[in-house]
Amino acid sequence: METSRESKIGWTSLLIVSLSSFIIALDSTFMNVAITNLVVDLNTTVHVIQTIISVYALTMAALMLIGGKMQDVLGKKRAFLIGACIYGTGTVIAALSVNSTMLLIGWSILEGVGAALMTPATASIITGTYTGKDRAFALGIWTAMAGVAAAIGPLFGGFLTTFFSWRWGFALELVVIAVILIFSPKINNFPATMKRSEIDVVGGILSASGLLLIVLGILSLNQPSNWKMTPFLIGGGILFMVLFYIKEKNMIKEDKKPLTDIRLFKERNFTIGTLTRLIMQMALAGAVFVMPIFLQGVLGADAFTTGLVLLPLTVGLLIFSVTSSRLSSHVEPRRLISVGFLVAMAGTLIMRYQFSLNTQIVDLLPGTFLIGVGLGLSIPLTANLILSSAGEDEQADASGVMSTGANLGSSMGTAIIGVVLIIGIFTGLSTAVEQNFPNEYSKQDIKDNLVTWAGKMKTVNIPDLKKDETSTAYKIVNSTISKAMQTAFDATTLLMFLGFLISLFLRPAPSGRVS
Secondary structure, three states, rough: HHHHHHHHHHHHHHHHHHHHHHHHHHOOOHHHHHHHHHHHHOOOHHHHHHHHHHHHHHHHHHHHHHHHHHHHHHHHHHHHHHHHHHHHHHHHHHHHOOOOOHHHHHHHHHHHHHHHHHHHHHHHHHHHOOOOOHHHHHHHHHHHHHHHHHHHHHHHHHHHHHHOOOOOHHHHHHHHHHHHHHHHHHOOOOOOOOOHHHHHHHHHHHHHHHHHHHHHHHHHHHOOHHHHOHHHHHHHHHHHHHHHHHHHHHHHHOOOOOOOOOHHHHOOOHHHHHHHHHHOOOOOOHHHHHHHHHHOOOOOHHHHHHHHHHHHHHHHHHHHHHHHHHHHOHHHHHHHHHHHHHHHHHHHHHHOOOOOOOHHHHHHHHHHHHHHHHHHHHHHHHHHHHHHHHOOOHHHHHHHHHHHHHHHHHHHHHHHHHHOOOHHHHHHHHHHHHOOOOOOOOOOHHHHHHHHHHHHHOOOOOHHHHOOOOOOOHHHHHHHHHHHHHHHHHHHHHHHHHHHHHOOOOOOOOOOOOO
16 A cells, blocks of 8 residues: 555656646747747847747756756755746746846746756656656656657647737746645655755856857857857857866866766766757757748748647657657667667658648648657657666766756757758759759859848748749749758758767666666
């Protein structure tokens, strides 16, 4: 009877911490479809709203390592609940925002800080509560919740924005936070293992500064006018991270407690697992970013329909995230991770051939489902592999590094695939003009007028264009769009293939550590 009771409390604990992962991942995507409404409601500009969205990712990425270490100082449960309270405060301010400044403070900063405390603690609580197959299953549920949230974000945001208001998104998040706090006694207690005076303040400043500059550099890729600054931002960030590495190495030599135990990277599975997870997040974020652009900009789909198109990805991710732990009992986890990359790569290869002015929504469903299946197979197992590669006293550091890598991957995926899409547009437009006007424009003329022609494409009325598929305008626009989307999914496919190659270097899991 007692065993049943403990099991019940344990699974309740999983549900509570997984809810936090759900709303944090949801936050990263559901507001993207509400930008136009935000501009009107808050009397601001698209650029300001895009900046606010970026600052949310910046805050999380810069503070994730520090958030991971705060578990040792406060205890896993206490750090998690403090993060939940900060996050909840942010949702209230965001929901009641009357201007962009309130939204920035509530969403980007306070929710970002809360997420940086909750996310690493979530992983550590799970690994501290479960072992063996239960741990693999729990990590699968945790990952599935986050993955599903990221995938349904556009559907969720589109539904609320279309039929109610974007403010309801934050209001519903507040309800989830209330549920977490009410049922928090079900979470196991974990004592603190560090004193506040032992915190590596200098290491925290170096890591936060380095990650901040790196993410800023990545995000600057979204604006071609800022590309000159990109090498300096990323270079400066790398310099700070090198200094951080040296600082942490010296801390270990002096037998002090570093912000992050860099010795973890000597473990092959930890390093490769973290890298493969980063690549997965890049691919997922990139795919979820470019598809709404095509669906809304070309097919004229609304925000709600856009979310429905991504539903197969969500379903595939959910089903196989839950079943991957069971499959790993019959197939080595490292092999399943490799298979997951191959399945997802098959999905992206199918997708590259589906985009034109005459694309039907049903054409996109098989590819999106396969992407979800592949990621569902891989993501939970990498989390289990990473955390199981660390000792019990290293879980806070391991979860902090893993969460940082995942957030960097999401930021990089959106920015890099976005840039690839822009390059694809110009390449496709250049080729289309050259093919349709072989004797009227020289290559230099085409090069000089690409920006002007690309600007005119934004004003093209797609429904009118489809009335005459033999027209030159139709051929140029159709060719340009197809080439741009093919280029974007070629880049996503390349990421999947890179992840597959890297996953081949994973070692068999140590007996008794990873199921």
